[in-house]
Amino acid sequence: MTNGQPQGRQLPDFMKYQYGALAGRLAQSEESGRYAPSALEMLAGSKGLNLGEEAQGFIRGTNASEDGIKTAIGIYAKKFQEKRGEYKPVELASWYSNVLSSISPEDAKKITGKLAEYDETLSDINKKYIAADHLLSGVNKGIKFDDEKIAQAKKIKEKYQLVLEVLGMLDNYTFEDLRTDAVKTARKTELNGLASRL
Secondary structure (H helix, E strand, O other), X not given: OEOOEXXXXXXXXXXXXXXXXXXXXXXXXXXXXXXXXXHHHHHHOOOOOOOHHHHHHHHHHHHOOHHHHHHHHHHHHHHHHHHHOOOOXXXXXXXXXXXXXXXXXXXXXXXXXXXXXXXXXXXXXXXXXXXXXXXXXXXXXOOOOOHHHHHHHHHHHHHHHHHHHHXXXXXXXXXXXXXXXXXXXXXXXXXXXHHHOO
Protein backbone atom coordinates (compact mmCIF):
# COMPACT_ATOMS: atom_id res chain seq x y z
CA MET A 1 0.00 0.00 0.00
CA THR A 2 1.14 3.49 -0.75
CA ASN A 3 -0.23 6.48 1.19
CA GLY A 4 -3.05 4.29 2.45
CA GLN A 5 -3.99 3.34 -1.12
CA PRO A 6 -3.84 -0.23 -2.41
CA GLN A 7 -1.05 -0.66 -4.94
CA GLY A 8 -1.93 -1.24 -8.57
CA ARG A 9 -5.35 0.38 -8.34
CA GLN A 10 -6.30 4.00 -7.78
CA LEU A 11 -9.32 4.18 -5.54
CA PRO A 12 -10.94 7.26 -4.02
CA ASP A 13 -9.67 7.99 -0.55
CA PHE A 14 -12.70 7.36 1.67
CA MET A 15 -10.67 8.25 4.74
CA LYS A 16 -11.13 11.97 4.11
CA TYR A 17 -14.84 11.46 4.85
CA GLN A 18 -14.35 9.36 8.00
CA TYR A 19 -15.25 12.21 10.36
CA GLY A 20 -18.52 12.71 8.48
CA ALA A 21 -19.33 9.06 9.15
CA LEU A 22 -18.26 9.50 12.77
CA ALA A 23 -20.56 12.53 13.10
CA GLY A 24 -23.41 10.33 11.88
CA ARG A 25 -22.64 7.70 14.50
CA LEU A 26 -22.30 10.29 17.26
CA ALA A 27 -25.56 11.99 16.32
CA GLN A 28 -27.47 8.73 16.86
CA SER A 29 -26.78 8.84 20.58
CA GLU A 30 -28.13 11.49 22.90
CA GLU A 31 -25.04 11.21 25.07
CA SER A 32 -22.52 11.41 22.22
CA GLY A 33 -24.53 13.71 19.95
CA ARG A 34 -22.90 16.78 21.45
CA TYR A 35 -19.62 15.72 19.79
CA ALA A 36 -21.08 15.50 16.26
CA PRO A 37 -20.30 19.19 15.48
CA SER A 38 -16.70 18.60 16.59
CA ALA A 39 -16.48 15.60 14.26
CA LEU A 40 -17.69 17.87 11.44
CA GLU A 41 -15.00 20.37 12.43
CA MET A 42 -12.46 17.54 12.12
CA LEU A 43 -13.98 16.71 8.71
CA ALA A 44 -13.25 20.24 7.48
CA GLY A 45 -9.69 20.21 8.84
CA SER A 46 -6.42 18.65 7.78
CA LYS A 47 -7.44 15.13 8.88
CA GLY A 48 -10.50 15.29 6.63
CA LEU A 49 -11.39 17.42 3.63
CA ASN A 50 -8.48 19.78 4.31
CA LEU A 51 -10.49 22.86 3.36
CA GLY A 52 -7.81 25.27 4.54
CA GLU A 53 -9.17 28.83 4.81
CA GLU A 54 -12.61 27.64 3.71
CA ALA A 55 -12.85 25.39 6.78
CA GLN A 56 -14.16 28.21 8.97
CA GLY A 57 -16.99 28.96 6.54
CA PHE A 58 -17.88 25.27 6.36
CA ILE A 59 -17.85 24.97 10.16
CA ARG A 60 -19.88 28.14 10.77
CA GLY A 61 -22.40 27.24 8.06
CA THR A 62 -22.78 23.70 9.30
CA ASN A 63 -23.11 24.70 12.95
CA ALA A 64 -25.55 27.54 12.22
CA SER A 65 -28.51 25.24 12.80
CA GLU A 66 -29.54 21.70 13.61
CA ASP A 67 -30.57 21.32 9.97
CA GLY A 68 -27.09 22.39 8.86
CA ILE A 69 -25.52 19.74 11.06
CA LYS A 70 -27.98 17.06 9.87
CA THR A 71 -27.41 18.00 6.22
CA ALA A 72 -23.62 17.86 6.51
CA ILE A 73 -23.83 14.52 8.33
CA GLY A 74 -26.14 13.12 5.67
CA ILE A 75 -23.91 14.21 2.81
CA TYR A 76 -20.55 13.19 4.21
CA ALA A 77 -21.60 9.96 5.94
CA LYS A 78 -23.09 8.88 2.60
CA LYS A 79 -19.91 9.85 0.71
CA PHE A 80 -17.89 7.81 3.20
CA GLN A 81 -20.06 4.73 2.65
CA GLU A 82 -20.06 5.13 -1.14
CA LYS A 83 -16.30 5.59 -1.44
CA ARG A 84 -15.53 2.88 1.10
CA GLY A 85 -17.85 0.52 -0.74
CA GLU A 86 -15.46 0.58 -3.71
CA TYR A 87 -12.82 -1.26 -1.66
CA LYS A 88 -12.41 -4.99 -1.14
CA PRO A 89 -12.34 -6.00 2.54
CA VAL A 90 -8.56 -6.58 2.62
CA GLU A 91 -8.01 -3.12 1.13
CA LEU A 92 -9.53 -1.66 4.29
CA ALA A 93 -6.72 -3.09 6.45
CA SER A 94 -4.72 0.16 6.37
CA TRP A 95 -7.74 2.01 7.82
CA TYR A 96 -7.84 -0.52 10.63
CA SER A 97 -4.08 -0.36 11.29
CA ASN A 98 -4.41 1.33 14.71
CA VAL A 99 -6.89 -1.26 15.90
CA LEU A 100 -4.96 -4.19 14.44
CA SER A 101 -1.70 -2.97 15.96
CA SER A 102 -3.25 -3.37 19.42
CA ILE A 103 -3.34 -7.17 19.11
CA SER A 104 -0.65 -9.76 18.48
CA PRO A 105 0.79 -9.88 14.94
CA GLU A 106 -0.49 -13.46 14.63
CA ASP A 107 -4.06 -12.45 15.47
CA ALA A 108 -3.87 -9.40 13.18
CA LYS A 109 -2.67 -11.69 10.39
CA LYS A 110 -5.64 -14.04 10.98
CA ILE A 111 -8.04 -11.12 10.71
CA THR A 112 -6.48 -9.67 7.55
CA GLY A 113 -6.36 -13.22 6.16
CA LYS A 114 -10.12 -13.50 6.63
CA LEU A 115 -10.58 -10.15 4.89
CA ALA A 116 -8.39 -11.34 1.99
CA GLU A 117 -10.71 -14.29 1.33
CA TYR A 118 -13.23 -11.99 -0.35
CA ASP A 119 -12.38 -10.69 -3.83
CA GLU A 120 -15.43 -8.45 -4.10
CA THR A 121 -16.03 -4.86 -3.13
CA LEU A 122 -17.71 -4.11 0.16
CA SER A 123 -20.62 -2.59 -1.74
CA ASP A 124 -21.19 -5.83 -3.69
CA ILE A 125 -20.95 -7.92 -0.52
CA ASN A 126 -23.46 -5.70 1.28
CA LYS A 127 -25.93 -5.78 -1.64
CA LYS A 128 -25.84 -9.58 -1.82
CA TYR A 129 -26.12 -9.98 1.96
CA ILE A 130 -29.01 -7.52 2.27
CA ALA A 131 -30.91 -9.14 -0.62
CA ALA A 132 -30.47 -12.61 0.93
CA ASP A 133 -31.48 -11.33 4.37
CA HIS A 134 -34.56 -9.63 2.89
CA LEU A 135 -35.64 -12.84 1.15
CA LEU A 136 -35.17 -14.90 4.32
CA SER A 137 -37.08 -12.31 6.36
CA GLY A 138 -39.93 -12.68 3.89
CA VAL A 139 -39.86 -16.45 4.35
CA ASN A 140 -40.09 -15.94 8.12
CA LYS A 141 -43.17 -13.77 7.55
CA GLY A 142 -44.85 -16.51 5.51
CA ILE A 143 -43.98 -15.32 1.99
CA LYS A 144 -43.46 -18.27 -0.36
CA PHE A 145 -40.23 -18.66 -2.35
CA ASP A 146 -38.97 -21.73 -4.15
CA ASP A 147 -36.60 -23.96 -2.22
CA GLU A 148 -33.65 -23.21 -4.50
CA LYS A 149 -33.89 -19.45 -3.84
CA ILE A 150 -34.15 -20.04 -0.10
CA ALA A 151 -31.13 -22.36 -0.12
CA GLN A 152 -29.15 -19.85 -2.19
CA ALA A 153 -30.04 -17.00 0.20
CA LYS A 154 -28.96 -19.07 3.20
CA LYS A 155 -25.67 -19.87 1.46
CA ILE A 156 -25.05 -16.18 0.70
CA LYS A 157 -25.76 -15.14 4.29
CA GLU A 158 -23.48 -17.85 5.60
CA LYS A 159 -20.71 -16.87 3.16
CA TYR A 160 -20.67 -13.20 4.15
CA GLN A 161 -21.87 -13.16 7.76
CA LEU A 162 -18.45 -13.66 9.37
CA VAL A 163 -16.59 -11.10 7.27
CA LEU A 164 -19.32 -8.52 7.90
CA GLU A 165 -19.10 -9.28 11.62
CA VAL A 166 -15.30 -8.82 11.51
CA LEU A 167 -15.64 -5.55 9.58
CA GLY A 168 -18.33 -4.33 11.99
CA MET A 169 -16.13 -4.94 15.00
CA LEU A 170 -13.12 -3.30 13.36
CA ASP A 171 -15.32 -0.35 12.37
CA ASN A 172 -16.58 0.08 15.93
CA TYR A 173 -13.10 0.22 17.41
CA THR A 174 -11.74 2.44 14.63
CA PHE A 175 -14.60 4.90 15.14
CA GLU A 176 -13.94 4.84 18.89
CA ASP A 177 -10.37 5.97 18.13
CA LEU A 178 -11.74 8.75 15.92
CA ARG A 179 -14.29 9.68 18.62
CA THR A 180 -11.35 10.61 20.86
CA ASP A 181 -10.29 13.25 18.30
CA ALA A 182 -13.80 14.70 18.25
CA VAL A 183 -13.98 14.80 22.05
CA LYS A 184 -10.61 16.60 22.23
CA THR A 185 -11.80 19.14 19.66
CA ALA A 186 -15.04 19.70 21.61
CA ARG A 187 -13.10 20.03 24.85
CA LYS A 188 -10.84 22.70 23.39
CA THR A 189 -13.74 24.65 21.88
CA GLU A 190 -15.88 24.48 25.02
CA LEU A 191 -13.06 25.35 27.41
CA ASN A 192 -11.92 28.27 25.22
CA GLY A 193 -15.52 29.50 25.19
CA LEU A 194 -15.71 29.15 28.96
CA ALA A 195 -12.40 30.99 29.45
CA SER A 196 -13.54 33.85 27.21
CA ARG A 197 -16.52 34.45 29.56
CA LEU A 198 -14.43 34.56 32.73
